Amino acid sequence: MDVFRHLKRRPTLDLDDIQATVLRARPEPYFGTHAIIEITDQAAGKELLRRLAPRVPSAARWDEPRPSWLALAISYRGLVALGVPQASLDSFPANFRAGMAGRAERLRDTGPNAPEHWEAPFGGPAVHLAVTVYAANEADRRTEVTGYEQQLRGLPGVKLLSHQDFGANGFNVFGYRDGFSQPVVEGSGAEPLPGDGRPIKAGEFVLGYPSETGHPLAMPAPDVLGRNGTFVVFRKYHSHVAAFNRWLRDNGRTEQERELLAAKLVGRWRSGAPLALSPTGDDPALGEDPRRINDFDYADDPRGLKTPLGSHIRRMNPRDTKLEVLTDVNIRRVVRRSTSFGEPTTALSDDGADRGLDFIALGARAIDNVEFLQSEWVNSGNFVGLGKEKDPLISLQDTGAYFTVPGTPPRRVQGIQSFNTLRGGEYFFMPSLSAIRWLST
Numbered sequence: 001m002d003v004f005r006h007l008k009r010r011p012t013l014d015l016d017d018i019q020a021t022v023l024r025a026r027p028e029p030y031f032g033t034h035a036i037i038e039i040t041d042q043a044a045g046k047e048l049l050r051r052l053a054p055r056v057p058s059a060a061r062w063d064e065p066r067p068s069w070l071a072l073a074i075s076y077r078g079l080v081a082l083g084v085p086q087a088s089l090d091s092f093p094a095n096f097r098a099g100m101a102g103r104a105e106r107l108r109d110t111g112p113n114a115p116e117h118w119e120a121p122f123g124g125p126a127v128h129l130a131v132t133v134y135a136a137n138e139a140d141r142r143t144e145v146t147g148y149e150q151q152l153r154g155l156p157g158v159k160l161l162s163h164q165d166f167g168a169n170g171f172n173v174f175g176y177r178d179g180f181s182q183p184v185v186e187g188s189g190a191e192p193l194p195g196d197g198r199p200i201k202a203g204e205f206v207l208g209y210p211s212e213t214g215h216p217l218a219m220p221a222p223d224v225l226g227r228n229g230t231f232v233v234f235r236k237y238h239s240h241v242a243a244f245n246r247w248l249r250d251n252g253r254t255e256q257e258r259e260l261l262a263a264k265l266v267g268r269w270r271s272g273a274p275l276a277l278s279p280t281g282d283d284p285a286l287g288e289d290p291r292r293i294n295d296f297d298y299a300d301d302p303r304g305l306k307t308p309l310g311s312h313i314r315r316m317n318p319r320d321t322k323l324e325v326l327t328d329v330n331i332r333r334v335v336r337r338s339t340s341f342g343e344p345t346t347a348l349s350d351d352g353a354d355r356g357l358d359f360i361a362l363g364a365r366a367i368d369n370v371e372f373l374q375s376e377w378v379n380s381g382n383f384v385g386l387g388k389e390k391d392p393l394i395s396l397q398d399t400g401a402y403f404t405v406p407g408t409p410p411r412r413v414q415g416i417q418s419f420n421t422l423r424g425g426e427y428f429f430m431p432s433l434s435a436i437r438w439l440s441t
């Protein structure tokens with residue numbers, strides 16, 4: 001699928017100062033690496049930022065293909081390690097300052113998803129910088145990684161804590177096409193495609209511009225640090241694909257029934273074709289077509305007969321679904337830059353391989369929004385009259401949990417499990433290019 005949206009309007013955002021990743025879609029296929037770095041010496045941390053700054057491209061010409069690029073984000077503890085003045089630290093939102101582990105209760109990250117079970121370095125005090133390389137092929141990934149590693153090497157006072165390669169052909173490890181339903185950012189120059197809805201005010205995604213309320217959201221001080229920046233939510237999931245395959249086998253008699261159940265769970269067939277447009281069978285050509293893949297709403301399906309009310313995409317973006325708890329869905333959107341790691345599998349028993357998804361959400365309200373999504377729309381069903389029923393794909397399931405497929409009669413599919421377990425995560429601030437320079441001096 002052509003993942004590039006075409007720039008048809010004159011951009012009004014300060015694209016030269018915003019990091020590329022905010023507007024630039026992943027290539028398809030994509031390759032890359034996430035690195036987590038600790039700063040043990042303030043001067044070395046600043047020197048590292050000085051060295052990396054020229055490698056972080058801006059969002060200018062974000063619609064044109066590029067072989068590879070780097071994204072840089074800093075945690076609250078990273079800002080402290082860089083010696084950011086207290087008044088400025090205090091101007092960041094409380095949930096960002098607490099960090100993801102500190103917000104576990106609000107995020108419903110309990111039991112096996114709780115921070116005490118996370119992989120190092122997540123949840124610990126040393127997660128300071130996140131550097132991500134996105135590339136269109138393995139050779140360009142390697143070149144970009146070698147480039148930034150050279151800057152790291154020979155710099156005592158900064159330490160590479162973890163390094164994770166990722167990559168996929170546009171499909172995640174469960175075999176679903178993923179990452180293509182995105183909000184259109186007003187002022188980015190993007191022309192909405194059918195079904196994208198109206199562009200959403202830039203201030204929802206980039207600090208310093210009017211938001212959906214008409215005013216810019218509160219911005220960290222000083223202006224040079226906050227403006228043109230955004231927040232990042234990073235959540236590393238381990239995917240239990242064999243358990244998912246077994247659940248489909250146990251609940252569908254034929255391949256056709258199993259694939260329909262897999263589609264009901266997400267709200268889309270594995271090809272990406274939405275159930276809303278193709279309710280009885282997959283339509284791979286529809287899944288390949290960026291002009292049709294998002295061109296639907298739920299107006300003609302109030303009971304969820306086509307797209308279940310509890311399916312993953314209907315929960316995460318209810319569009320025009322009548323909600324029991326009133327919410328403005330336009331302020332709940334995030335830009336997703338998630339990446340898959342490991343190989344998909346059709347096996348029915350766990351092979352012990354490492355596979356999963358690094359969920360990455362960007363936005364001026366990304367932290368508030370993911371906290372809201374996790375507590376209200378992922379781990380509860382009240383907002384669409386489903387009581388305690390949770391998101392069938394990404395929630396922490398209790399024993400005895402089920403997934404409701406509306407119909408006459410409705411079907412309660414038992415045996416649903418936690419198909420994705422949280423292995424770590426953190427809240428980051430993605431500074432503008434001028435803020436990176438400010439932080440490095």
Ligand code: HEM
Nearest residue numbers: 176177178179180181237313316317357359370373394420
């Ligand atoms: C392992 C974890 C996850 C998997 C496998 C997964 C899978 C998917 C898939 C297959 C889609 C449909 C394709 C698309 O619209 O791009 C999707 C959409 C989406 N997901 Fe997830 N997801 C995961 C985690 C999350 C989390 C943690 C959140 C938020 C808290 C989330 C929010 C969304 C949103 C907002 C959409 C777009 C819905 C729309 O606009 O219609 N996902 N996800």
